[in-house]
Amino acid sequence: MRIASASPTPSRAAGTESHAGRILAVAGDSSASARSALAASWVRSLNRYGLDPMDQRPPLTLTDCELREARERVEPLLRAAQANLDLLFHAVGGTGCCVLFTDRNGVPVDRRGAEGDNETFHRWGLWPGAVWSEQHEGTNGIGTCLAEERPLTIHRDEHFHSRNIGLSCTVAPIFDHEGKLAAALDVSSCRSDLTGAFVGLIATAVADAARRIEAQNFKQAFPDARIILAPDTDRCTTALLAVDADDLIIGATRAARAAYGITSGRLAKPLPASTILDRLADRPEDFEQAERGLLQRSLARAQGNVSAAAKALHISRATLHRKMNRLGLHPNRRT
The missing domain is CATH 1.10.10 (Arc Repressor Mutant, subunit A)
Incomplete structure (x- = not known):
């Protein structure tokens, strides 16, 4: 793993100290974490991980060999993501955004970006092999999304490190065919003129793409099964069931598991599809x-x-x- 070094320019010193002071003030408020998820992440970054908001070193970077191994570990999921990475970049790439697909450790293993923006994003560390876990980078879109297992946006000065306050990152977690956290999908921008409304549109696009990737990966994981879109009370999730030739449920997405109380233990035993589907259909x-x-x-x-x-x-x-x-x-x- 490689690490580079950098130092703030004099023109940025005042802003760096001001941002760090704000974080230290929030961390000193014992009730802040209970009131704000952002404050809770800042406190984790400062106290649990021992990070310094004024640290100007860029993200750690994996070696070529380490990056190759990271890609291999998520290869099936990455394969399922390709078409949706292209579609997402087609939707947001023209606005100066890049798209990153990371593993569960916060390491981008694939990327989409305009050639003219590559130098800028590479300088920021928004590049395959950089380590964006919350443990290493403090509060940031990728790392905090993975730490909290929820979609979120970390916008500019919400970042922990002062060197990252020029970034806006909107991220959604991706869960594998067993409902386990496996990856994250990120759209990042260095533009200072992003409006709240546009960030909201990006968030919707990222969440939709993440769900489609999960669905495609689920279908890949059970190629011989019948895939059922189960009745789900939450239309913003994809509750899929994999049913074999004997009408036994052999797989369920995270949404289906949460909606119907399906656990790995239940799936380890014969679980007739009718046990869940008929009961819900007859007595909603x-x-x-x-x-x-x-x-x-x-x-x-x-x-x-x-x-x-x-x-x-x-x-x-x-x-x-x-x-x-x-x-x-x-x-x-x-x-």
Whole structure:
């Protein structure tokens, strides 16, 4: 693994110190982490990982051999991602953005970018082989998305390191055919004129592409199975089931596992598809009641903290809010 060194120019020194001071002030507030996911990430970066926000060294970089091995470890998923990486770059590349596909350690193993922007993105470390884990880079789009297992945007001065405050990174996690965190999909920009509305559009495009990659990878993992799009209460996820010739469920995406309580233990035993699909089709009110109870218990255990409850349920905070609104639930009281 290689590491380069750099130092801030005099013109950036004041801004660097100001940004670092803001992070130190937030970290010194004992209640900040409970109020803000961003503050919690800053505190992790400072206290758990021992990072310095004023550190001007660029990201660590894998050797060519290490990068090749990293690519080999995610090869099936990377193969499933190719078409969607092209489509995503076609949608955002003209606006000065690059697309990165990383492994679960935050290392980009594939990239899409305009040739004219390559020098700029390479200088920022948005390049295959750079290590963008939260442990090494502090709060950043790729690393924090992987640490929290949820889609997010880290915009400019939300980054931990002052040298990264020129970046805007929108990222979604990618889960493999067993529902395990496997990769991340990132769209990054160095432009200073990105509006909140445009970042929102990028976030939607990234999340959609990540779901399509998961679906394609799931189909690749079960080539001889019948793939069923299961009835799912959350239209923003893809709940897929793989069913064999005997009508036994042999695989389920993360969304299907969360929606129907399917565990690896249940899949290790014969699990008739009718056990889940017929029950839900015949008695949808029972499923809604069960879902309501599950959310209520999770919120109660989290003492009304929506972010903590969402993490325990392995869904995003936004998804949990949608479910709560649909079921008429509120975090501060039991209904």
